[in-house]
Amino acid sequence: MSQAITPVRTRIAPSPTGFLHLGTARTALFSWAYARHFGGEFVLRIEDTDVARSTQDSVDQIIASMNWLGLTYDEGPIYQMQRLDRYQAVVDSMLAAGTAYRCYCSPEELEEMREGQRARGEKTGYDGRWRPAPGKVLPPVPEGVAPVIRFMNPPEGDVTWDDLVKGPITINNREIDDLIIVRPDGVPTYNFCVVVDDWDMKISHVFRGDEHVNNTPWQINIFNALGAPLPKFGHFPVILGDDGLKLSKRRGAVSVTNYEEMGYLPEAMLNYLSRLGWSHGDDELYSREQLVAWFDGTHLNKSPAQWDPAKLEWVNSHYMKQADDAHLAGLVQAQLLKRGISAELPQLKAMAALFKDRCATTVALTDWLAMYFNDVNPSADDLATHVTDAVKPALATFADKLAGIEWNKASIAAAIKETIAAHGLKMPQLAMPVRALVCGRVQTPSVDAVLELFDKEIVIKRLRSA
CATH class of the missing domain: 1.10.8 (Helicase, Ruva Protein; domain 3)
Known part of the structure; x- marks a missing residue:
């Protein structure tokens, strides 16, 4: 897939019903990197037609997460609920063209329909009772019932596409029924809106998680019914947690902002996320610029990636040093x-x-x-092991010497040497109790370098507390 359609336009389209999930962040990263590699454009769309669950806080968090990761978008955020007139115009054209129709089934009728299908051992789905056909007599329109609008899915044939990640996929039209594209309250549904949006926004490549594979046949059929050009589709496998189960909003720290709060750097998260489902040879550590230069859509993995907290820490520690x-x-x-x-x-x-x-x-x-x-609280074990009666006189000497010196690393180092010489000690015999008392722990960088950064009086006070 190194040769892309021109111009390349990708998008990320999260639902503002919660935080930006790590899986969605990875999809955003790949979509962004692909567009940047080919000199294209990246669009942020907010799919907020789930009115009951969508919140402005979620929108703000999504945008903050994108900004933190540095995934700059060229258009957006575009909100679906601000495009209702456009969806209605497309629905009206489909009703006029006979590619959509009104269905007056009540929820009770639909459940009765499914129960009968289950009882007969059939696949459950809409039976098409309100679907128009030549010579067919439709039921009388019930009074006071707001209809849904359904897409008239082709009854025969296959839907086939060459998935950018999974390869060729074919699903028979008999496996899918007439999709609801407008709810009784007049709000359009996801699978319809996404097609109109991708058509209007001239999206060339749709990257998303493989939970959307089953939605793709409906969407392709709607694209075709509208006479709209098809984008290329690529579906990424899930990310598994370190326990082997799928990452979810209900399990573990999977919010991008959560990792920001935990002290990870965005360049490390970007690097690590990109390795979950993609590779460039054996390279583990690389810059944002290298990622863009290399990410041409090849070398995408078909199998699930596994989240490894230890590996993320290793990557982050590299970026901390740099x-x-x-x-x-x-x-x-x-x-x-x-x-x-x-x-x-x-x-x-x-x-x-x-x-x-x-x-x-x-x-x-x-x-x-x-x-x-x-204040620090050295452990009782450290105090018992290192701050012994034998070393306390040396600690007092050291504190006295520090009180009379100019406060810099060289002078502190000289005071340490003088103290260990005066008391016949080896360096660790003084350094370890000094660390325990002043730092609250016995493993630190060089003692003179550590002490130099303290306020002089604090060091002396902690040494004399022995």
Whole structure:
């Protein structure tokens, strides 16, 4: 699929009934990357015809997630509920052309219909009782019943398309019935709106999850009934959780903004998401620019991808190491504010530079840096193991020496050497209790570098608490 239709226009069309799911985010990423690769356009459409469940909060969250990932769109957001007049005009034309018709079946009749089909061992579906046909006498129109409008699906033949991910797919028209395209309240349904939208917006390639495979025959038939050009379709397999079950809004942390709050970087999430269902040789780590250069629609996997939190952490830790220190400082500053801690960017920049190599997320980095602003609570085991009666005199000496020096790394290092020499200690015998008392943990970067970033009086106070 390296040669694309020109011009390429892709879209992402989430429903604003909740947060942006990771699976939808991956679809958005692939759609965006494909359009960017071919110099095309990417459209954001909000499919909000589920009026009862759609919310503005969800719309805001979807847009915020797209912005965080850097998936810039060329058009949108376009809202379906603002296009009702257009849908009505298309429905009217279909009714006039005989490709759609009104159906007055009540919900009770439809359930009775399905019960009878089940009893006879038949596939359940609409039996076409209101479908017009030459010589057919339709039931009398009941009074006071608002009809639905159904699409007159072709009764015979196959629907075939060459799926961009799965390859050729064929479904017989007898497997699908006459789809409802307008509800009794006059609001059109998903499968109808999406066709009109993709037609009007000149969408050339439709990428989506494979839960939509069964919708595609209806949509292709509606495209054909309207005389509209068909886009190419590609359906991605599901993403499985680390437990092997499908990721869902009800299971696990699957919101894009949730991962932002957990301290992941957008460039890492973009990199990791793109590897779930696509590959470029053995490359694991690559930039946004490389992704766009490589993503031509080939090498898409047909089998489900599995979400691996450990792999995501590994990818994120790589981007943490590469990140600009000032940028990380800004992210940590925001995290600290959530904890009620106010810190200045210049001091955070130096702290981020020192500790970022040890952290997989900005939350982990914030956990480290909080020791500079909040009291620490070393564990009883660390205190018992390292802050012994034998070393306490050396800690007192060290505190006294620190009180009289200029506060910089070189002077702190000199004070450490003088103290261990005076008390006949080895470096770890002093460094470990200093870390425990001052940092609240016994594993840190070089002690002199860590202490330099503290307020001098805080270090002395914590050492003298032994």
